[in-house]
Amino acid sequence: MSGTDRPFAAHTTKALADWLRAGGDWLFPPSCLACRRDLAEHRLIAIGGLCGDCRSQLTFERRVCGRCSAPIGPNLPTDGDCILCRDERYAFERAFALGPYDGVLRDLIRRAQKPGQELVARMLARQTAERWTDELTAANVDVVVPVPQFLPQWWWRRYNTAAVLADEFSRILRRPVSGWSLVKTRWTPSQAQSSPSDRRQQQRGAFRAVPWGRIRGRTILLVDDVLTTGGTSQAATRALLAAGAARVLVAVVARGIGR
Numbered sequence: 001m002s003g004t005d006r007p008f009a010a011h012t013t014k015a016l017a018d019w020l021r022a023g024g025d026w027l028f029p030p031s032c033l034a035c036r037r038d039l040a041e042h043r044l045i046a047i048g049g050l051c052g053d054c055r056s057q058l059t060f061e062r063r064v065c066g067r068c069s070a071p072i073g074p075n076l077p078t079d080g081d082c083i084l085c086r087d088e089r090y091a092f093e094r095a096f097a098l099g100p101y102d103g104v105l106r107d108l109i110r111r112a113q114k115p116g117q118e119l120v121a122r123m124l125a126r127q128t129a130e131r132w133t134d135e136l137t138a139a140n141v142d143v144v145v146p147v148p149q150f151l152p153q154w155w156w157r158r159y160n161t162a163a164v165l166a167d168e169f170s171r172i173l174r175r176p177v178s179g180w181s182l183v184k185t186r187w188t189p190s191q192a193q194s195s196p197s198d199r200r201q202q203q204r205g206a207f208r209a210v211p212w213g214r215i216r217g218r219t220i221l222l223v224d225d226v227l228t229t230g231g232t233s234q235a236a237t238r239a240l241l242a243a244g245a246a247r248v249l250v251a252v253v254a255r256g257i258g259r
């Protein structure tokens with residue numbers, strides 16, 4: 001090998017090794033993505049990166065509101081609204097969530113929101129897509145769009161959980177992801193510190209969508225990590241519809257049911 005070849009070869013080998021390692025962790029993870037137990041040491045079998053215990057903890061009751069995905073009582077119909085969303089005028093058709101924002105799921109989302117935790121975010125997207133396979137297939141999604149961050153905020157962290165989730169949904173649904181069709185035009189305060197009505201107000205008009213062919217006349221799957229008041233999804237949906245989108249459906253990992 002000549003001297004000039006070496007840096008390239010070294011670079012390629014490293015890239016290949018990284019790629020293989022990522023793929024290897026993907027198919028044969030050394031530890032459970034949720035409880036982090038060493039799979040070999042505990043003689044556990046992982047499916048989708050999760051041990052059996054964590055998988056069952058992330059399997060949720062199917063009885064949820066057919067509009068906002070909040071859990072509902074055993075005798076209530078699942079094809080309408082619920083007590084939480086009855087007074088909401090969502091512009092999106094419906095929301096799909098893996099489960100309520102609580103317990104193990106909340107802990108995992110908090111982890112997935114940190115840079116470097118892409119595998120956790122991807123696992124959560126896969127679990128969500130698995131739960132809603134039939135409905136997502138029937139929805140006939142054309143393009144997947146993540147809820148964006150305000151650019152300076154993204155620049156600071158270089159990580160947007162919604163973008164990672166959207167990328168995984170795109171792989172599963174075999175539909176393109178469009179990261180630049182929707183932009184956030186201003187900073188909004190952290191949702192956790194505001195009241196529900198303030199949150200809705202803060203998000204209003206905070207997004208703009210590009211009225212190009214990827215959006216016009218298309219069915220959009222808008223992806224975010226958590227839906228609580230629905231203010232963010234609502235504002236983003238309005239922007240997408242204003243840019244000519246035909247329909248917007250929302251996929252989130254968790255439905256926040258706290259007020």
Ligand SMILES: [Zn+2]
Binds near residue numbers: 032034036052
């Ligand atoms: Zn586990």
Ligand SMILES: [Zn+2]
Binds near residue numbers: 066082
């Ligand atoms: Zn509802």
